Amino acid sequence: MTDPRLAGVxxxxxxxxxxxxxxxxxxxxxxxxxxxxxxxxxxxxRGVAGRVPGLGATLLALRVNPAAAxxxxxxxxxxxxxxxxxxxxxxxxxxxxxxxDHSPVIEASVGWLxxxxxxxxxxxxxxxxxxxxxxxxxxxxxxxxTEPSQ
Numbered sequence: 001m002t003d004p005r006l007a008g009v010x011x012x013x014x015x016x017x018x019x020x021x022x023x024x025x026x027x028x029x030x031x032x033x034x035x036x037x038x039x040x041x042x043x044x045x046r047g048v049a050g051r052v053p054g055l056g057a058t059l060l061a062l063r064v065n066p067a068a069a070x071x072x073x074x075x076x077x078x079x080x081x082x083x084x085x086x087x088x089x090x091x092x093x094x095x096x097x098x099x100x101d102h103s104p105v106i107e108a109s110v111g112w113l114x115x116x117x118x119x120x121x122x123x124x125x126x127x128x129x130x131x132x133x134x135x136x137x138x139x140x141x142x143x144x145x146t147e148p149s150q
Contacts, residue, residue, distance in 0.1 A: 008056075008057065008058065009058045010057075010058065010059065011049060011058060011059035011060065011061050012058065012059075012060055012061065012077075012078050013061040013062075013063055014060070014061070014062055014063070014077075014078075014118070014122060015063055015064075015065040015066075015068035015069040015071075015072055015120070015122075016062050016063065016064055016065070016069050016118075016119075016120055017064070017066045017069045017070075017119075017120050018064075018119070019045070019046060019047070019048065019062060019064050021119050022062050022118065022119060022120070023048060023062065025118055025119050026052070026060065026062065026118070028098060029094075029095070029098060029100065030052045030053075030060075030080075031052060031053045032050055032051070032052050032060055033050045033051050033052075034048045034049070034050040035049060035050040035051060035059075036048065036049045036050065038063075046063065046064040047061065047062065047063040047064065048061065048062050049061040049062075054080075055080075069120040069122070070120075072120070072121075072122050073120060073121030073122060074121055074122075074123060075122065075123060076115070076122075076123035076124070076125050077122070078124070078125070079113075079125035079126070079127040080124065080125065080126050080127070081126075081127060081128070081129055082126050082127070082128050082129070083128065083129055083130060084111075084112070084128050084129070084130035085105070085111075085112045085128060085130065085132070087126075087128065088105050088112040088113070088114050088126060088128055089105060091114050091126050092104075092105060092114055095114075095116055100116055101116065101117075102114055102115060102116035103115040103116070107132055107134055107136065108127065108136075108142075109136055109137075109142045109143035110131050110132070110143065111127055111128035111129065111130055111131050111132060112127070112128040112130075112132060113125060113126070113127050113128070114126040
């Protein structure tokens with residue numbers, strides 16, 4: 001028998017406090033389109049899932065969960081990939097055009113990074129696949145290589 005393998009990421013679920021506000025935000029910023037809704041036993045829709053351009057088959061889900069949304073404020077559970085520095089700069093211009101505050105372009109551990117927050121304060125990261133070639137491994141909070149685990 002072979003070891004079981006993963007086939008990718010099925011969906012990323014983000015806790016929110018206000019579903020309509022979050023749908024509008026993710027639609028405006030990331031191009032999110034709702035494809036499914038999840039009504040609770042009382043018939044109220046408190047969750048949706050759909051597509052974001054560039055994520056392939058991976059779905060984005062939004063679920064009303066005020067306690068989780070509050071607990072995640074300021075945290076960055078997911079980094080969305082872009083190709084390189086020019087893409088990061090294009091995203092910064094896109095966010096500027098939408099009036100959304102964001103970090104400057106950051107030389108992160110490996111590539112370039114842009115940070116902004118959703119309406120509940122969850123940090124969203126845009127991180128480049130392209131490396132900048134700088135060694136920040138001695139800086140606190142930056143990654144350093146490790147030996148492969150067995």
